[in-house]
């Protein structure tokens with residue numbers, strides 16, 4: 301298996317607090333990886349540091365064999381735009397644009413595909429995420445679940461190798477959360493590597509591997525293997541038992 305991301309001895313301090321403490325691990329191409337841990341343990345900081353949204357003070361992050369920690373800001377943002385997708389708990393879309401325009405904008409900006417190709421691909425993504433009927437609506441006219449599906453479309457418009465999610469279901473009810481995780485699961489099955497931060501065991505149970513952070517260090521890790529719907533409740537039980545042992 302190819303390593304899509306390799307993290308070597310990264311540390312990060314904010315003022316006097318060491319938030320990431322000499323963390324090393326790797327993520328295999330095509331895998332689904334979840335980061336869990338108590339509030340304040342450094343989960344979001346870790347995600348931002350491995351995705352080039354922030355830089356560690358020390359250590360090295362390599363993505364697709366390129367060392368991100370060596371790159372200038374312009375090269376980093378180009379990689380984020382063309383090879384990475386991001387979704388957040390509140391994925392802000394531009395208010396004055398329709399759903400469609402929000403999604404095609406980063407597609408046109410990246411110049412990876414022609415305008416027509418971007419539009420055609422947006423239609424494919426609207427179909428896959430079930431928001432075709434609202435694609436030309438204003439963003440104020442859709443539900444939170446539809447907005448998060450639109451955010452997934454926007455994150456995928458440039459066909460990224462990897463999708464990062466920071467609490468991607470944190471603002472959704474359980475049924476919308478399940479729908480969003482089904483979509484993310486399908487994206488993973490089609491080959492995109494997924495890394496998410498989540499508090500939700502049901503969400504993390506979709507991952508192949510879960511790491512548990514405490515005070516900026518990896519306290520433990522659990523391998524669950526590839527997700528299958530029929531094994532859902534067993535996986536959730538296994539993960540919940542493991543989380544209890546970690547003191548969660």
Ligand SMILES: Nc1ncnc2c1ncn2[C@@H]1O[C@H](COP(=O)(O)OP(=O)(O)OP(=O)(O)O)[C@@H](O)[C@H]1O
Pocket residue numbers: 314315317319337338339340341342343344345346
């Ligand atoms: N930009 C920043 N400047 C100063 N301190 C920060 C900054 N970002 C994060 N921190 C601090 O780093 C620590 C870890 O924050 P982080 O958001 O990574 O934790 P988390 O595990 O994701 O927490 P939560 O589950 O509550 O979102 C916290 O104490 C937070 O206050």
